[in-house]
Amino acid sequence: MSEILPIVKYPDAFLRTRTKAVAEIDDHVRDMAERMIHTMIAARGIGLAATQVGWDARVCIVSDTGEPGDCHILVNPVVEETWGSEAMEEGCLSFPGVNAVITRAQGVKVRFTGLDGGEHTLEDDDLLGRCCLHEIDHLDGVTFLGKMTPADKLANRRALKRLEERAKATA
Numbered sequence: 400m401s402e403i404l405p406i407v408k409y410p411d412a413f414l415r416t417r418t419k420a421v422a423e424i425d426d427h428v429r430d431m432a433e434r435m436i437h438t439m440i441a442a443r444g445i446g447l448a449a450t451q452v453g454w455d456a457r458v459c460i461v462s463d464t465g466e467p468g469d470c471h472i473l474v475n476p477v478v479e480e481t482w483g484s485e486a487m488e489e490g491c492l493s494f495p496g497v498n499a500v501i502t503r504a505q506g507v508k509v510r511f512t513g514l515d516g517g518e519h520t521l522e523d524d525d526l527l528g529r530c531c532l533h534e535i536d537h538l539d540g541v542t543f544l545g546k547m548t549p550a551d552k553l554a555n556r557r558a559l560k561r562l563e564e565r566a567k568a569t570a
């Protein structure tokens with residue numbers, strides 16, 4: 400029922416998709432959200448956006464531990480407010496082997512629809528908030544590659560090249 404989804408990896412163009420809002424929380428959305436949680440946990444991530452599983456929908460999973468009971472499902476998330484600024488190391492399930500220090504807002508308030516159909520807000524100025532910003536970027540077709548410093552791009556050039564070559568080999 401809740402099988403694991405393949406993760407879309409860099410340099411797949413689907414990662415640049417600006418996803419469509421979810422019109423209705425139906426069985427398909429609930430099923431996909433559950434599969435995304437399983438996929439994220441199996442991959443030992445702490446966040447996963449629909450874009451990363453080839454689904455054109457504004458849905459993402461965020462967590463600050465990656466534990467099953469600690470995942471938030473955000474449908475149609477909107478950043479309402481941000482404050483501060485902080486540099487922190489990030490990885491991304493679509494960029495295996497790539498890590499970079501990314502500067503983002505330190506705190507964020509996100510409004511979203513839950514699987515219950517209700518409106519909710521999430522406010523955090525730690526790892527969970529950072530995770531929201533990274534995943535919402537994905538839903539806008541933006542990856543952390545575009546936010547890396549030239550030094551970080553250089554430091555990751557081998558890992559990026561390896562991903563590009565792997566994609567060419569399977570194309």
Ligand SMILES: [Zn+2]
Nearest residue numbers: 490491492493
């Ligand atoms: Zn990511």
